[in-house]
Amino acid sequence: GQNIDQPTEMTATEGAIVQINCTYQTSGFNGLFWYQQHAGEAPTFLSYNVLDGLEEKGRFSSFLSRSKGYSYLLLKELQMKDSASYLCAVSGTYKYIFGTGTRLKVLA
Amino acid sequence: ETGVTQTPRHLVMGMTNKKSLKCEQHLGHNAMYWYKQSAKKPLELMFVYNFKEQTENNSVPSRFSPECPNSSHLFLHLHTLQPEDSALYLCASSQGGGADTQYFGPGTRLTVL
Numbered sequence: 001g002q003n004i005d006q007p008t009e010m011t012a013t014e015g016a017i018v019q020i021n022c023t024y025q026t027s028g029f030n031g032l033f034w035y036q037q038h039a040g041e042a043p044t045f046l047s048y049n050v051l052d053g054l055e056e057k058g059r060f061s062s063f064l065s066r067s068k069g070y071s072y073l074l075l076k077e078l079q080m081k082d083s084a085s086y087l088c089a090v091s092g093t094y095k096y097i098f099g100t101g102t103r104l105k106v107l108a
Numbered sequence: 109e110t111g112v113t114q115t116p117r118h119l120v121m122g123m124t125n126k127k128s129l130k131c132e133q134h135l136g137h138n139a140m141y142w143y144k145q146s147a148k149k150p151l152e153l154m155f156v157y158n159f160k161e162q163t164e165n166n167s168v169p170s171r172f173s174p175e176c177p178n179s180s181h182l183f184l185h186l187h188t189l190q191p192e193d194s195a196l197y198l199c200a201s202s203q204g205g206g207a208d209t210q211y212f213g214p215g216t217r218l219t220v221l
Contacts, residue, residue: 004150008148030206030207031207033209033210035212041214041215042110042112042198042212042213042214042215043151043198043212044110044212045209045210045211048207048209050207087151089151091206091207095153095156095164095166096153096210097150097153098150098151099150100148100149100150101150
């Protein structure tokens, strides 16, 4: 079957680093996406990985290991505005599949 | 502002009503999507349109009826809905299908009484 797993909730402190993991099993693989979704708002694109390795974009980095079906999103120098849900999505043979999202709370 | 707009933002309807959700994208994309987002569940893909043609219907009940008159507009017609259909309905678009990044609208919060 097709499945994406990520933790339901995480808490971290302002200024810290947090890593959000995602494991997946899908039919086919055309890329893995991370989206950020603030409460009551639309998901917004953060990153895309299709090859193994680390993609860095400012305070956010995303890592992919296709052989392990594993990705993580790394957020550095956390800010209060980073409190949101982070959605892992895999583009499979025919369509996107989303995980349930990880709700991140950043505490002062 | 992602370039994808949705109206209305909030909708309350009875089970016997008929209503429509509208989505418009200003990005020149060729693919459009409807998703359902319920609490504590993953985003569920409902329908996909590529170049105005429906390419995916993810076993959605017939009380949801999509319409795509052109590549920029997408509608979701609703009739005789059930309370469990209450959710956030998100529209998205992408340049093509497959692995292209999707850009989401703000969603319509639907409540069925």
